[in-house]
Amino acid sequence: MATGHNLAYASFxxxxxxxxxxxxxxxxGVSPSRAGVKGQFRPMPSGAMSSTxxxxxxxxxxxxDAVISDDLTPHLRYLIExxxxPRVDLGGLIARTGGSMRFFCYWDNESGDRVTDVPEDIRTMMEAMGGTVEVDEYR
Incomplete structure (x- = not known):
């Protein structure tokens, strides 16, 4: 099924x-794909500013935009690299700011026969740093 886009991607x-x-x-040491400050208006893909x-x-x-794969593992490994x-001090920084962190995984499963592939070592690494791995499946 050619969709013109990946059936999976991930973000940190x-x-x-x-x-x-x-x-x-x-x-x-990398520029974010998205970033914002509480209370500031969000830029929309059209270039306009959101009303909220x-x-x-x-x-x-x-x-x-960097990984071409319908599987999650290459996307997650790219982010990790x-x-x-992992970073030893990251969990402490997140705790100090009262924040949270996660890998968010987009998973297109319109066919209903795809099985997610989040490696256990990645889940373990995120848990050790105080983060989570979440898969959002679309059918």
Missing amino acids: TIYQDTEPPEFWTNYF PWRQGIWSFSSA RLQL
Whole structure:
């Protein structure tokens, strides 16, 4: 089934209101795919500004435009490599800011026969840093 887009992608996202997005950009050494500060209006894909502001601060880095695969593992490994995860101090930084972090995984399963492939070592790594792995399946 040719869809013109990946049937899977992943993003690493931090939610917190203490540090500005630039803090996380400097920390990871990569520009975010999305970032915003609580209370600021969100830019829409059209270039217009949304009528509702961010409900909380966000910094997110996605594999969607960098990895061509319908499986999650290459997307997650890409994020781990680019963000140099795991990081010993990351869990403490997240705790200090009162924030949370997660791998968000998009999983297109319209056919109903695809099985997600999040490796156990990645789940274990995220849990050890205080984060989660979430798969959002679309049918």
